[in-house]
Amino acid sequence: MIMAPSIGVPSKRPLEETLVKSPAVNGSAHQDYGHQRSKTRQRRSEGKAIPQALLNALYSESAAAKLWNVAYKALGSVEPPTLYPEYTDKKDFQYIYRALDFWTSGFFPGSLYLLLERQVRFSSTANSGVKPHPLQLQHLCQWWTVNLHQNATIKNTHDLGFMIAPWAMKAWSLHQDSQAYCSLVLAAYSLASRFDARVQSLRSWDVCYTKRYSYDDPSKDFLVIIDNMLNLDLLFWAAKHTGDNSLREIAIVHAKTSQKHHIRPDNTTYHVVNFDVETGLPKSKFTNQGYSDESCWARGQSWGILGFMQTYGWTQDPSFLDTARKLADLFVSKLPEDNVPYWDFDAPVEEASPRDTSAAMVTCCGLVLLYKALKDTEESIAAQHYLDIAMRILNGVVTNYMTPSTPRFKVDTSASTVPTYPENLSEEQQQHGMLTVTVENLQGGLTTGHSLGKYAETILTGATINNYEFAPRRWSDHGLVYADYYFMLLGNMLLEMGLVDVNDLDW
Template identity: 60%
Template sequence: MSPSEVPSRGDDFNLIKARARYANGVNGTANAPLPHLMEALYSESVVAKIWSIASKALSSSKPPILYPEYTDNDGTYVYRTLDFWTSGFFPGSMYLLLERLIRHPQSILGSESTDNHSTPRPHRLQLEHLCRWWTTNLHQNSLKRDTHDLGFMIAPWAMRAWELQRDAAAYNSLVMAAHSLASRFNVTTQCLRSWDVCITNRYSYTDPSQDFLVIIDNMLNLDLLFWELYKIALAHARTTQKHHIRDDHSTFHVVNLDADTGSVKAKFTNQGFSDSSCWARGQAWGIMGFMQTFEWTQEASFLTTARDLADYFIAQLPLDGVPYWDFTAPVTDASPRDTSAAMVAACGMLLLHKALKDAPDGDFYLFEAMKLVDCTVARFLTPPTARFITVPSTSDVLVYPSGCIDGRDGDGFDKISVINESSTKVCETIMQGATINNYEFAPRRWSNHGLVYADYYFLLFGNMLLDLGLIGTTGC
């Protein structure tokens, strides 16, 4: 798309101020915080935190069936069973590190120690083994037809397993998952059913024959469908574009359709503040989902929709740059933030930059994406105190001839481990400050915790910067 084809913007006052900050920043010191951000994105601690969780399964007799989701008050991961919708994100994070190691090896623990020995790090074969070990039991999820979340459950790891290693099992699971997801498509509504049932302390939808529930989150499952079943993915994107977006470019969380007529029965929230408010992560899902759709289709309307949603997101950010869990909820000292919304939105804005890099607004979205992650890191990055060490082998082996190996190299059976240099317990996630659900009528409310997909999209953001060749061109 050429710059002349890019639609003009009808900016509101907050967005105008954001653009003014961008203009001043480009000519001033906007890039000053970026070295700190680069250090956070590619630090040894980030890799060590993922490894410390993953390596727990190294000595297990069977592949994992439990997967980390969120952290408790002590910062310790709480796990969910393999059929839960977030199961694909932690293995996806491992594959993101493998992708860095293969495509951008300079980004993985690039520093050298003073004795000319490399910083200890897991061997590529160990990481490849754990990637496959953690995903062995996830292939079966591709057969599930009772959920719309197959894109989250399968794509984060299987797409990279295929792209990086031509893993045939991953390819088969991607194809099967796409067909399983497509089974939820309704010709009349022209979209996929998200939930079969939905129960809160305020409402209850328990009869799928009467209600066809579609959530904005479903846009992120379309990448899987576009890969295999293009027309169904396109139809769902158009239906979401029609029903989920308000005139002010904020989004509804849930739309209930009549399966027989396709008409709208109700629009409401399940995780935001109210039916008329804008749930921040839902807005972020929309930004990235419509940008992924644009990348597949090159239809200008999807690019325009993604820009509208991103502009709304940017305009609603507080002064410290970190989104609250809902953009239109009353703000108090106790109002939770949502770092997962920040990370997802930032990834979507990078896709906007990629699409608009030759247009005037392209660098604006890059600036806002970097600023959003930088502000979030400044406030909610867990202390980068994890690092790798080599644990000498406790066994002695006879070696002939004497002196054939450097004593500093050990006997070949030394182990790699992770230590925390802090004297206090540190959260097991990379980021804190996420909010799963703060809806007052939700059966359970979670906020102010670490969250596996906040970390996943944080790592994805770093990989996207590398893939787009932006490291070294953004003031770093």
């Protein structure tokens, strides 16, 4: 049984030395990519071609313009953002914001960094359209993350991976950002402080309240949710970069515990397992966001697929690969005809039953990692099968749940002419125009500017945060920041794996 480590900066290498260490590539969806930059740019597409319509959606100018336009609104503020987009209202699909210490705060800047990565690593001379300059994007990324570094010290939640990793791992891999590195390491130790050697797991929630139950005494209850599998990536990353193997051991032990207690014999998943603090054994298993305690909440299943695939990528333990495959096969077997999952696979299906595009996109990322793990083995046919399913799910999402507005980048040249000396400077030597966004509004006219009023601010809709009958509040059928994040992440994963040729993209 692994014991909880003492938490602190590892002494195996000086911190200054680790700050300049070249990043290493592993199987994580958040892995470091920088040192393969030149190879990736030259790589041609592998495997069966991805339909052009899906490429047009994944790498659309509209998606980039929506991210840019939301981000740019904060640029004129006297201080960097302290509120972060989470979900949209149902009327106008405008973002509702949450405080910087809320668990979803890392996803929007994570999407900005994914957009920056496309510009820095995957841009092609053939993609010469109007777009933000990489330095502009980098500034926005940094502006939106200045106040997020402080989250690395939080020790009352398991969500450090969600809050820090989406943006900080990219800041490190793209720019060797030392502050991002330090925040990643600090966040990993904050997360590791929640490990309990008796339970052999990281505590997810300290307390939990619904209209049906209340858990308010951490000395009696030890709550672990399937979502926690996604935060292990942070521990593996920090272990690799600091040399502190105890972080890796905690991640593996937690994954083994979830493997044992969160997965039912039929390969569906429990959302929450409550362990006895003294014995380390489960006391109860229930839901906090699904239809019922014994139902299969769709996003919980997707967290399991991607989480176990990330863990497999770091460990190469075949049991984690096998678990991810079983969860994925179950997920696929429950899909409706249009391949967009309902919010819970066991909830009654009616005309107004909510879907969950966030579960769809998380699963797509997991399926692509399954393809990556199997494509060069004797199971290459199965690998292609998983990739094909991912594209079927993506097709269902973009066909039915991409928001309708199509903003595009434009250059405003009205203020580009300035007095010069000498007076006969060529056009190329004059100031360039300002980058703006143009969108067709509901009346069919064109609106231009950085703040375009009420058009859908997310790339996708059709997401469901929580539709549990006894939840304190129910949200469904809306845009959601992490649905968009995993949509963007999927696109970058396909580029990294050589499944998309950048010369075929119009961005």
